[in-house]
Each structure stands twice: as C-alpha cells, then as structure tokens.
Amino acid sequence: MKKFFALALAAVHFSFPSCGKTMIDYFLPMPMHGQLTTNTWGAAAVLPRDPLNGLEDPALKQWYYWDGKIIKGPDGQYHLFASRWKQWRGHNGWGTSKAIQAVSKDPTGPYKDEGLLWPGNQGGKGHNVTALTMPDGSYAVVVSETRPGDVFTSKSLDGPWRHIGAIKVAGEPKWRASNVSIMIRPDGNFEIIGRYGRILISTNGILGPYNPQGGSIYAGIPGLPRHNLEDPVIWFSGGLYHVTVNCWSERKAFLLTSSNGVTHWTNRGLAYDPTSDFLRYTDGTVNHWDKIERPNVYLEKGHVVYFTFAVIDIPKEQDHGGEPHGSKVIVVPFDGAALDRDLQP
Numbered sequence: 065m066k067k068f069f070a071l072a073l074a075a076v077h078f079s080f081p082s083c084g085k086t087m088i089d090y091f092l093p094m095p096m097h098g099q100l101t102t103n104t105w106g107a108a109a110v111l112p113r114d115p116l117n118g119l120e121d122p123a124l125k126q127w128y129y130w131d132g133k134i135i136k137g138p139d140g141q142y143h144l145f146a147s148r149w150k151q152w153r154g155h156n157g158w159g160t161s162k163a164i165q166a167v168s169k170d171p172t173g174p175y176k177d178e179g180l181l182w183p184g185n186q187g188g189k190g191h192n193v194t195a196l197t198m199p200d201g202s203y204a205v206v207v208s209e210t211r212p213g214d215v216f217t218s219k220s221l222d223g224p225w226r227h228i229g230a231i232k233v234a235g236e237p238k239w240r241a242s243n244v245s246i247m248i249r250p251d252g253n254f255e256i257i258g259r260y261g262r263i264l265i266s267t268n269g270i271l272g273p274y275n276p277q278g279g280s281i282y283a284g285i286p287g288l289p290r291h292n293l294e295d296p297v298i299w300f301s302g303g304l305y306h307v308t309v310n311c312w313s314e315r316k317a318f319l320l321t322s323s324n325g326v327t328h329w330t331n332r333g334l335a336y337d338p339t340s341d342f343l344r345y346t347d348g349t350v351n352h353w354d355k356i357e358r359p360n361v362y363l364e365k366g367h368v369v370y371f372t373f374a375v376i377d378i379p380k381e382q383d384h385g386g387e388p389h390g391s392k393v394i395v396v397p398f399d400g401a402a403l404d405r406d407l408q409p
C-alpha cells in the first residue's frame with residue numbers, strides 16, 4: 065500500500081499546469097488572537113497554540129466540537145454551524161452529537177456557542193452539519209450520518225429552524241446520507257457529494273429527488289483504498305468544480321476538479337496533510353493535529369479565503385474523555401484566488 069501511495073503522489077504533482085504546486089501550498093498563516101499558549105489542553109504536537117482560533121471548549125469541561133461551516137450574516141457577523149457532544153464521552157460520543165451555531169465578529173474566531181439549532185426536534189440531534197444560503201436568501205442546514213439527510217430551513221441565521229424533510233435519491237428509497245457536502249451550482253441546481261464519491265444533482269429543490277450522475281469520482285486517485293476515503297467537500301470557483309476528499313488510513317487528502325461538476329474529474333494532488341507544516345501561525349509556530357477532517361470552505365468574491373477543519377489532537381481510538389485531549393473546529397486562511405489562477409490551463 066505504501067508503495068502505491070508514493071506512486072500516486074509522484075504522479076499528481078504535474079497536474080497544476082503553471083507552477084507544479086498542489087493545494088496544500090496555498091494555505092496561509094493563521095493570525096494570532098493574542099499570544100500562543102501551552103496553558104491549554106492538547107498533545108505536545110499542538111502546543112503552543114491559539115485557543116481563540118475557531119470554536120472550542122477552552123476548559124474542556126463540557127464539549128467536543130466537530131464539523132464547521134461559516135456563513136456571513138447580514139449583520140456582518142460570522143455564523144459557524146457545527147456539532148457538539150459531551151466531552152466525558154470521548155471521541156466515540158460523536159453518535160450523540162447535536163447541531164449548534166456559534167458566532168464571531170472575526171472569521172477566524174473566537175466563536176461563541178449560541179446553543180442548539182432545533183432543541184425541539186429529537187433533542188437537537190445532528191451530525192455532519194453543513195449549511196448554505198438558498199437562492200431566495202433564506203438559509204438551510206443539512207445533517208447526515210446520524211440522520212438520513214435531514215434538512216432544516218430558516219429565513220434568518222438566528223432561526224427558528226424548521227424541519228422540511230429528508231433528501232431523496234431517485235430510484236433509491238433506502239438511500240441514507242453520509243458525509244454529505246452540498247452546493248448550489250451556477251445553473252441554480254443543487255449538487256451533492258457524499259462519503260462514497262457519487263455526484264447527485266437535483267433540478268427540483270434541496271430535497272430532490274436527486275439523480276445519480278454515475279459512479280464514484282474517486283477512481284481518479286490511484287493507489288488508495290477507496291473504502292477509506294471520506295469527508296468530501298465540494299465547491300465552485302475559478303470556473304471549476306472542486307472536491308477535496310480525505311483518506312483516513314493514510315492521513316492525506318486530495319483535490320479533484322471538473323469543468324462541469326459531473327464528469328472528467330482530474331486529480332490535482334495533495335490537498336492537506338496533518339504530518340506537514342501547513343498549519344502555521346504568523347510567527348512561524350506550527351501545529352500538528354493528529355486528525356484533520358470534515359473540511360469546509362468560506363468564499364469571498366468567488367474564491368476560497370478560509371477553510372474550516374474538525375481536528376483532534378490524539379488518535380481517535382485513544383480519546384476516552386475526561387483527559388486533556390479533545391476536538392475543536394479551526395479556521396485556516398487560504399489563497400483561493402491564487403489557486404484558481406494556477407489551475408487555469
């Protein structure tokens with residue numbers, strides 16, 4: 065497996081036509097909210113760090129946080145949609161997670177947890193939380209994995225959030241959503257990619273029914289166990305559709321692009337890698353989180369300017385709760401304008 069993985073990496077470095085770089089080269093240093101500190105939870109590899117970046121429980125007495133999607137509100141504040149569960153459960157408590165919203169005046173944080181999005185619906189249950197602005201200016205939140213692809217909508221980012229149903233796939237009555245990432249295409253249709261890499265498109269609104277557009281797009285990533293690929297995120301910028309997908313066993317993620325969002329997906333190489341030094345602060349300090357998962361993007365003027373990631377400081381199977389280890393959502397600046405420029409043929 066390691067040999068095939070090395071060959072895959074070697075092959076993809078030629079996919080950026082103008083510069084030979086891959087996506088990981090476009091991450092920018094994280095600004096510091098004050099001084100970095102070692103007086104916080106986390107393994108040595110993530111210290112010193114900035115507890116005010118993103119969303120976390122600074123004392124680690126209540127919550128683990130996961131997922132993360134930023135929407136800027138009409139009030140100029142940044143709304144981060146995520147999930148949380150009791151920290152004493154450890155990482156395996158993710159199955160009990162509930163969907164929440166957090167707010168900040170700065171896109172990188174700190175974010176304040178504003179509480180559950182729909183406390184009256186299954187006690188707020190929700191995982192794989194993502195959100196989007198709808199064509200009419202309202203908002204939608206989609207949850208999957210612990211629910212079958214449920215959608216909640218609201219006219220305001222502050223709620224109330226109303227459950228409008230679950231996503232449906234044409235001809236697949238037993239389809240259940242997992243790791244769903246959703247976007248509105250430039251043509252106004254809704255496009256989904258889930259854990260297994262199939263593209264689904266709806267011309268009939270956010271609930272669908274969605275029509276499958278063929279098999280997995282992950283065939284363009286050679287040398288990797290396809291069943292270990294997860295957490296895709298999809299977006300459109302620079303005239304291309306982009307998907308990043310993470311291989312949890314190899315702890316590497318890759319970027320694929322397509323001109324139409326359906327076919328001819330091109331492998332653009334390494335997207336991010338927790339063993340590399342790409343998570344760095346403006347003073348040069350580097351953090352190495354053990355797992356970097358659940359990516360999402362925030363765009364301005366048609367380009368990605370921030371990535372959000374769910375991170376954990378030690379291997380998931382070693383995280384049992386009640387210890388100075390845990391998970392949070394981080395926000396990392398990104399030069400999406402340069403990425404889009406360099407991906408042009």
